[in-house]
Amino acid sequence: MTPPETCPHCGADVPPAARACPECGADERTGWSEAARADGLDLPDDAFDYEDFVRREFGGRRAVPRGLHWFWWVAALAALAAFLAHWVW
Ligand SMILES: [Zn+2]
Incomplete structure (x- = not known):
């Protein structure tokens, strides 16, 4: 060392x-x-400094804004529903 x-x-x-x-x-x-x-x-x-790096790269905004989380949940559930429908019918 x-x-x-x-x-x-x-x-x-x-x-x-x-x-x-x-x-x-x-x-x-x-x-x-x-x-x-x-x-x-x-x-x-x-x-x-990762936080500082993110701030500089994305201009102070997070890659996935907090307010859009619901959108991804809906998209995931829709995909799951389509997948299940495919197997039921
Ligand atoms: Zn010293």
């Missing part, structure tokens, strides 16, 4: 050979193991 280049707790530079952050003392036991793994994937510094 290698430490991240920068401490996820305080942002200090962590020497490659260090086993703990020289600034705040964080180490793989106290919690940078997750960040170290993410660092290996070469992700940007700020964690991926």
